Amino acid sequence: MSAPTPPGPAPQGPGLQPPEYGRPSPALIARADRGYARFLAAPAPDADPGDHDQDDDAAGAR
Numbered sequence: 415m416s417a418p419t420p421p422g423p424a425p426q427g428p429g430l431q432p433p434e435y436g437r438p439s440p441a442l443i444a445r446a447d448r449g450y451a452r453f454l455a456a457p458a459p460d461a462d463p464g465d466h467d468q469d470d471d472a473a474g475a476r
Contacts, residue, residue: 438446
């Protein structure tokens with residue numbers, strides 16, 4: 415013999431998670447999308463590090 419079918423959806427009690435558990439919210443996705451767009455739009459660093467005397471030898475001659 416089986417138990418009768420409940421008339422409505424099961425109540426959310428302690429220990430039960432809603433179906434959306436683990437899914438990011440639309441606001442979180444929008445924020446991540448804006449951050450990724452800023453990351454892609456960032457200019458690449460210059461190949462020339464400037465004149466910081468990093469490549470000079472001990473005598474200072476180039």
